[in-house]
Amino acid sequence: MQPPRRARLWLSTLFHIALLTACGGGTSPAKHAAADSTTFKVALLTPGPISDHAWNAGAYEGLMRIRDSLGAHTSYIQVKTPADFEENFRQYGAQGYDLVFGHGFEFQDAASRVGPEYPKTIYITTSGNRVGKNVAPMVFGFEEPSYLAGIIAGTLSKTRVVGVIGGTELPPVKSSFLAFEAGVHAVDPNVKVLTSYIGGWNDASAGKEQALAQIQRGADIIFQNADAAGLGIFQAAKERKGVYIFGSNSNQNGIAPDITIGSVVIDLPHAFLTVAREVKAGQFTSHVLYLGSQTDVVKLVLNPELRRLITPTLQARLDTTQHAIEEGKIRPPRIEFVDTTAAR
Amino acid sequence: MILFAFLAQTIRIAIPYLFAAAGGVAAERSGVVSLALEGFMLTGAFTAALGSFYSGRPWIGVLCGIAGGIVLGALHAIASIRYRADQVVSSIAINLLAIGVTRFFLHLAFDSSSNSPRLPGFSANVAGEGLFLGLLHNPLIPIGLLAIPAVAWVVYRTPFGLRLRAVGEHPEAAASLGVPVRRVRYIAVLLSGALAGLGGAYLALDQHQFTDGMSAGRGFIALAAIIFGRWDPMRAGLACLLFAAAETLQIQLQGTQAIASQFVQMIPYVLTIVALAGVVGKATPPAALGRAE
Numbered sequence: 001m002q003p004p005r006r007a008r009l010w011l012s013t014l015f016h017i018a019l020l021t022a023c024g025g026g027t028s029p030a031k032h033a034a035a036d037s038t039t040f041k042v043a044l045l046t047p048g049p050i051s052d053h054a055w056n057a058g059a060y061e062g063l064m065r066i067r068d069s070l071g072a073h074t075s076y077i078q079v080k081t082p083a084d085f086e087e088n089f090r091q092y093g094a095q096g097y098d099l100v101f102g103h104g105f106e107f108q109d110a111a112s113r114v115g116p117e118y119p120k121t122i123y124i125t126t127s128g129n130r131v132g133k134n135v136a137p138m139v140f141g142f143e144e145p146s147y148l149a150g151i152i153a154g155t156l157s158k159t160r161v162v163g164v165i166g167g168t169e170l171p172p173v174k175s176s177f178l179a180f181e182a183g184v185h186a187v188d189p190n191v192k193v194l195t196s197y198i199g200g201w202n203d204a205s206a207g208k209e210q211a212l213a214q215i216q217r218g219a220d221i222i223f224q225n226a227d228a229a230g231l232g233i234f235q236a237a238k239e240r241k242g243v244y245i246f247g248s249n250s251n252q253n254g255i256a257p258d259i260t261i262g263s264v265v266i267d268l269p270h271a272f273l274t275v276a277r278e279v280k281a282g283q284f285t286s287h288v289l290y291l292g293s294q295t296d297v298v299k300l301v302l303n304p305e306l307r308r309l310i311t312p313t314l315q316a317r318l319d320t321t322q323h324a325i326e327e328g329k330i331r332p333p334r335i336e337f338v339d340t341t342a343a344r
Numbered sequence: 345m346i347l348f349a350f351l352a353q354t355i356r357i358a359i360p361y362l363f364a365a366a367g368g369v370a371a372e373r374s375g376v377v378s379l380a381l382e383g384f385m386l387t388g389a390f391t392a393a394l395g396s397f398y399s400g401r402p403w404i405g406v407l408c409g410i411a412g413g414i415v416l417g418a419l420h421a422i423a424s425i426r427y428r429a430d431q432v433v434s435s436i437a438i439n440l441l442a443i444g445v446t447r448f449f450l451h452l453a454f455d456s457s458s459n460s461p462r463l464p465g466f467s468a469n470v471a472g473e474g475l476f477l478g479l480l481h482n483p484l485i486p487i488g489l490l491a492i493p494a495v496a497w498v499v500y501r502t503p504f505g506l507r508l509r510a511v512g513e514h515p516e517a518a519a520s521l522g523v524p525v526r527r528v529r530y531i532a533v534l535l536s537g538a539l540a541g542l543g544g545a546y547l548a549l550d551q552h553q554f555t556d557g558m559s560a561g562r563g564f565i566a567l568a569a570i571i572f573g574r575w576d577p578m579r580a581g582l583a584c585l586l587f588a589a590a591e592t593l594q595i596q597l598q599g600t601q602a603i604a605s606q607f608v609q610m611i612p613y614v615l616t617i618v619a620l621a622g623v624v625g626k627a628t629p630p631a632a633l634g635r636a637e
Contacts, residue, residue, distance in 0.1 A: 205360075
C-alpha cells in the first residue's frame with residue numbers, strides 16, 4: 001500500500017531534522033576561507049570530538065595556538081568515517097590550504113593518496129608512518145614517559161598485578177604499552193601485566209567492564225589509553241578502593257584527582273605549533289618528525305594531589321632513568337612502525 | 345569466585361539489552377517494527393543524565409529517562425501508526441534524530457560535544473564477597489531482570505496481551521471484533537520507548553555520566569535478541585543473557601592473553617550471526633509486522 005501524502009511529508013520532515021542534527025557536528029568546514037590567498041591557512045581533521053579531554057582536545061588546542069601565534073586562518077572538521085578522510089583532505093587541498101593535519105595513524109593512507117594531487121599543500125599525520133614529498137608523519141616518543149609510568153606502577157602496586165587498557169590495538173598504543181610493561185619489569189620482573197583492548201574509543205560502559213574485569217583479576221594500577229571510552233575506566237576505579245589510574249595523551253589528572261597518579265602527556269599544541277612554524281617559514285622538509293622527551297613534547301605529568309605516593313627513593317629512580325633515556329643508555333622498547341618507502 | 349564474577353558481569357552487561365528487548369517484544373508483537381530501540385535508548389540515557397544532574401537525584405533521572413524514551417516512541421508511533429509511514433524508514437530517522445538531538449543538547453546543556461560532567465547515579469557494589477547482593481545496590485538491575493517476565497505476563501496472561509497479539513497477527517480480524525487496533529499499537533510502542541529509555545537510564549546512571557553515542561549499538565543487539573528469541577519475551581530475555589555472556593567471555597579472555605584480542609572481540613558478533621543464521625530454526629515474525637492496518 002502506498003503511504004498517503006501526509007505520511008511522506010511527515011517522514012521527510014523527520015528525516016531532514018534527523019539529518020540536519022546528526023550532521024551538525026561538523027562534516028562541513030567550520031569556517032569558509034574568507035581570507036585571501038596570502039594568508040597562512042591551516043586545517044585539522046580529527047577522528048573524534050574535540051572535547052574528549054584527550055587526543056582530539058590537544059589537537060584542537062594546537063590549531064588555536066597556530067591561529068593565535070602565527071595569525072593563521074584555521075578550519076577544523078571532525079571526520080565521521082574513513083571514507084571521508086580523502087574527501088576532506090582533497091577539499092582543503094582544493095581550497096589552497098598550506099598545511100593540513102590528519103590527527104591520527106588512521107589518516108595515513110588517505111594522506112599519501114591525496115598528497116600528490118595537491119603538491120602545494122603539506123599533509124601531516126600524527127603518528128603516521130609514511131613519508132612522501134609533501135606528506136610526513138609526526139612520531140611521538142610516547143614510549144619514554146610510558147616507561148617511567150611503568151616504573152612507578154611496578155614500585156607502587158601492592159597486588160603485584162597491573163593492567164593496560166587500550167581502545168584498539170593501534171601500533172602507537174601497543175608500543176606505549178610495551179614500554180610501560182618494560183618499565184614495570186625493570187622494577188620487578190614478577191609483576192603481572194594484564195593487557196586488554198576495548199575494541200573502540202567511545203563506549204564508556206564497555207571500558208568500565210574491561211577495567212572491572214582487570215580489577216577482579218587483581219590489578220590495582222591501570223594505564224589506560226582509550227579516549228572517551230577511558231572515562232569508564234576512571235569510573236570503575238572510583239568504585240573500587242585502592243585502584244589507581246594513569247591517564248594518556250592529555251593531562252587527565254583532573255578527571256579523578258583522588259585516583260589518578262599521573263598522565264603520559266603529549267604536548268600536542270607545542271608539537272603542532274613547531275611544525276606549523278617550520279611550514280610558514282618555508283623551512284619544512286619532508287621527513288619523519290620524531291618528537292621525544294628531549295623536545296618537551298612528551299612527558300609524564302604527575303598529579304600533585306597524589307604526590308605523596310612518590311617517595312624520595314622512587315623520585316630519585318625516576319630522575320636517573322630519565323637521564324639514562326636522554327643519554328641513550330636506556331632504550332624503552334618501541335615498535336618501529338615507520339615505513340620510509342615514499343608515497344606513490 | 346571466578347564463576348560468580350562472570351555471572352555478575354554478565355548480568356550487568358545484559359541489563360540494557362533486557363530493558364530494550366522487553367519493550368521491543370511488545371511493540372513487535374503488536375505489529376510495529378522496533379528498529380528504533382537504539383534511538384529510544386540513547387535519548388533515554390541523555391534525558392536521564394539531564395534529570396539526575398539538575399535534580400541531584402538519580403530517581404528523577406530514571407523518570408526522565410523513561411520520559412525521553414516515550415517522547416521518541418511517540419514520534420515513531422505517530423509516523424508509523426497515524427501516518428502509516430514505512431516503519432523501517434521511520435525507525436532509521438528516529439535513530440539519526442536521537443544521535444543529533446542528544447549531541448546538540450549535550451553541547452547546549454554542558455558545553456561539551458563528548459560527555460556530561462559527573463552526576464549522581466547508582467553503582468553496583470562489585471567488590472569481592474557478596475557479588476550478587478552487591479548487584480542490588482543498583483536498583484535498576486533487579487528492575488531490569490523483572491522487565492522480561494513482566495512483559496511475558498502481560499503478553500500471554502492479560503486481556504490486553506491477547507489483543508496485542510491479535511493486532512500483530514491479523515489486524516483486520518481484530519478490528520472486526522471491536523479491538524481498537526491503533527490504540528493497542530500506540531500503547532505498545534510507547535511502552536517500548538519507556539523500557540528502552542530505562543535501559544538508557546541504566547547506562548548513564550551506572551556510568552555517572554552521559555557520553556556521546558553511549559548506547560553504542562545496544563538497541564540493535566536487543567533487536568537481534570528478539571529475533572533470536574522468535575518474538576517470545578522469555579526466549580528473547582535468554583538471548584540477551586547469552587549475548588551478554590559472550591561479551592563477558594570476550595572481556596575475561598582478554599585478561600588471560602591466551603588469544604589475540606582481535607579474535608576474542610569477534611566472539612559476540614560471530615555468535616549473533618550464527619544464531620540468526622538459523623541455529624534457532626525458522627523464525628516467524630508476527631504476521632502483520634511492519635504493515636499498517
